[in-house]
Amino acid sequence: MGKRNTYSVGGNTLSVIEMGDSADPVAIFLHGIPASAELWRSSMSRIAQDGWYCMAPDLPGFGQTEIKVKDPSAYTLEGMAKLLLQWMMQEGLGEVWLISHDIGGGVAQWMLSEKPLLFTKATFSNSIAGDSWPVKDVAPMIKAAKTKMFAWMALLGFFKKKDLHRAIAKTFRQQPIEMDEFECIFYDGKFSNFQRAKKFQKMLRSLDNKYTQEILGKLSLVNVPVQLVWAMDDIYQPWGISGVMLKEAFPKATVTQIHNCGHFLQIDDVDSYTEALLR
Template identity: 30%
Template structure:
């Protein structure tokens, strides 16, 4: 179902699933959790069609990328910055436009603060920030212990995460009839289920964004656009306003009838907003 992935690349000793499409100025997309580059399948092609070279990859431990067995392999947001840097080297990218969702936004915040000269623009969609995560529901689940959750019967596991994923979208029927089972396949089964907790849930620690929270104003040197679903129950709209206040000159667009997985609920609108922001950033730079 994820036709964006066209190659497997070994970076930093790990296999990463990735893909590049179109021609023009580079745009890199970062996904979140429990997700993969699949979430960009209806956004990235629209951007590529307008004269841009789009790049996607599945974070280490996510989607179609390697799920390291060694628990010592760090797949936190902080560690994923190194994977992003390695992928940029693979693609031969110096400066680029970055579009990020959910924990991809945590990675993007760290990247933008520590490598600001690499970014042409930054688009943050329903992202984590400060100590906005894990949600109370997820925190309660984590208190059961990750070992217990790893060994939960597959049917129970899928039932729980089916309901969880459906809470991330406004249009539940369309999501259920479309990509929902693929999302579940990536985080279920004898590989997906333990990998979900080892490589994703284990790192739901706000230290990765709190470490840079007092430096968010530095992102004001870049063209920054915040896009948020009005019905986001995972990262409620208050966080959007807090980020907007913290980043001087940033823009905020709130989408009605849209949940946390905004690229699923309104891909056409997301693509249009991304394109508008990139084109505005290019005009400002000339």
Template identity: 25%
Template sequence: MSDTTKSRVLRTAVQVDGETASYLTVEQDGPAVLLLHGTYWSRVWLPVLGRLAEAGLRPIAVDLPGLGRSGGELTPDTATVPALADWVARFTSALKLSEPTAVAGHDIGGAVAQHLLTHGRLEVSRLALVNSVLYDSWPAPHVARFRGPASTAEDVLAARRKAVTASLAGAATEQRIADYVDPWTDARVRRSWMALAGAADSRYTLELVPALQRSMTPKLLIWGEDDAHEKVEYAERFAAEIPHTTLIRIPDADHIPTENAPGRIASALIDFLTA
């Protein structure tokens, strides 16, 4: 990735529901690629944005409401997968994105992407999932423990730092961990994250399986093989059961493989999205 492209990655915003929806992008002409995060934020996509742009794509990595750098605050009702999918559709409308649109999702963002595909909230041309929740793989224990009333927003910061460190695996550095954890220093974001954890429910992906099996849309799975929670076995099952699906395994990578192998993941996305 050239230094020029790196410098063109910028953070900007649009208004959705009266609140700021923040997103990372490279502003240029080209087919849009909508990039969705889950229990982290748009930072998970930063390592591949410039490479996608160099291939002529227009990457858009949005922060879901109340998370990352976006305004607002999630509630138990607005943090469900269907509600987030509706919000993403309103976000794309605010950007005036033309459809059909390619969508990629990481973690719970992958559940939102699957919902967008199967429920027609957005006309999805291609679906890519990176260490996404699938079937009944979620919520992971370190997320599920925040569903109970005993948890507090103050617990979130330390727990997120621990989770980030594990998920980055060999790519973890003190600076990178600090970058990832920074949004959770805001109490509003911590409360939103707890709402997201509280709304996490595998029924939202299990109920999509019949529609996914009927879907003719091309699908790509990119998987860090060392993920202890979103295990590669789930991806293998998905690739075997869901038509028009290709699985690419990333060795020596954990839950955020974009940090471990950005070049390989960007190349796989580019090949898939520009085919």
């Protein structure tokens, strides 16, 4: 289902899952932590059937994307945004629907602020905003990464697959996440393979909510239609915190709330989620 393409962007390799007819208008999907572009496969399949060419890149530090240029800023939210904008302009991608989740939403905020004319609309789902992050489950990993111990801890087996699966599974309300799906979307070597863990560590070290705090006040200047589609049983980015921040930042945004659904709404309730996106 779908295909993976790679793009050389500024000396780096961007890996992108793509689905649909390339003649259709483009929708770009941005994942969050600790997922990869694999998070979007089910949603992309349905959106593609509605007449969109769907593209989901692995963000720097995740999946199969490789940052080859020695620039630590490439792993920051701003650096990720600049890489993706460079890719879009290089490939002639315009009039894009930008769909984002979790820290991908922070990247999307920068992209919209920097190059609003590239986008026709934007959707944020359970996105970070302002100082709503890092969440308590991720904070210890960031601390380990800043001392360059995360990759060694992964190599030594500190991050047990069954424990991480249990932690992710507790966020689901409707669809239980099976181990094979968990491995593909969330685990995928970053918690066990030393080289992949080192890549993930570079991203963790760069996470800083100063980027979302800095951009929050500029979002009201973005003249692009915005949709907020929010899972209301989210323990990480609850509507009352990050959702309300974005609603205030985008005062004309439309809001769809999905009840009895957790943080990873793309797979917890894919039917309600894709229906809300396309409504």
